Amino acid sequence: MSKYDDIGKLMHLPLAEIEPGEPCSESEFIITAAAEAILNAGGRNWIPVIVKETGDYQYQVVSNSFIYAVAQQAELERVWCIIIEPESKNIEQAKILAREAIPKVNLSTASRDTILGALRYLVAEPGSALNRLDVIVAANRISEANRETWSNFKPITALRCGITSGKKLDTLAKVFYLSPPAPVAPPPPPPEKVSVKRASRDEIFDRLNYLYTNKIGGFENIDAEKTADAIFNANKGKWKSLTPIAKLAPGLDTAKMKIIKTLFSL
Known part of the structure; x- marks a missing residue:
């Protein structure tokens, strides 16, 4: 028998040939x-077992295992089956349609409505760890997050x-999965260091915008335009270090100031 000769066919197979x-x-x-x-209806299972071909005249159940168990109990010689291509995505689909597996959606790209529906499903489960969850608030905050960079569900706890x-976080794995984060390309070479006292406003902005655009050190949360204006317009004549820059814009903590010092000098 050719490997895929009988794909999609409804066949009356000997039970002894099915694992x-x-x-x-x-x-x-x-x-x-x-x-x-089944026996009262003439010994025919009107819902077929889904099987894959494992060898010549050899098969294995991949879905509708309940029908197979019933056929064994009824001691049928033959059972009606549909043969499926043995690819994992096809087998998973068959299990989902037979309600033997819960469908999962990609949380990296799921819409707000899809996230809301999945959370409502989890909340409605008996004994759910999420039974008191405000699903609308949760769906809104998750959908607004930058999920494409997530490698696990842990960032949800910060929302x-x-x-x-x-248990609450672990429950999400029943209905969600995440795409592997796309590899991040290294940023282009940084601009040359310039004197903060002599630099033009555009030179200051270009360096801050480099940090902002390439999301370096959290600078994507800093307003490059306003910070450039503040630095350029500051009275820098008496500065003996770059430390005063930290007071010119919110969010310029110690870690960001270390980065500032790689692009600016006095």
Whole structure:
């Protein structure tokens, strides 16, 4: 038999040629009662088992494992099956459609409405760790965040949206995943250092804008235009160091001042 000759076909396969997949968690009572229903309907399972081909006339269950368990209980010689291409994305789709797996969405790119719907699903689960979550607040703050840079869900705990570390954060993995962050290209070479006392306003701005544009050291949160104006217009005649710059604009902490000193001198 060719590897993909029977993809998509509905086939009446011998049960002995089908290996089990993941075990069925349904109760023995339900399986037994369903087996009786199959036998009462002429021994045909009207919902097929989804299988993949593992060799010549050899198959394995990938979805609808409940139907397979019922067929075994009913001691059927043959069971109706659909053969699927054995790619992981196809198998995952089959499990999702059979309600054997929960679909996940990419939190890196998900819309606000998709995030809101997923959070509502989690909140509605019995015993959910998020049962008191304000889903509208959480969805708004998560959707507004720069999620494309996240490598895990931990940044959510800093959004003050009601999702903290531990069980609440771990619950998100049921419905969300993250794309690997795109590699960050190194920034272009920095401009030459200039004297802050002799530099033109444009020279000062160019260096601050370099830090802002390339998101170096948190300078993406600094207003390059206003900071350049403040530095240029300051009375720098008596400066003996660059330390006074820290008082000219909010957010210029010790770490940022170290970066300032790589682009400016007295």
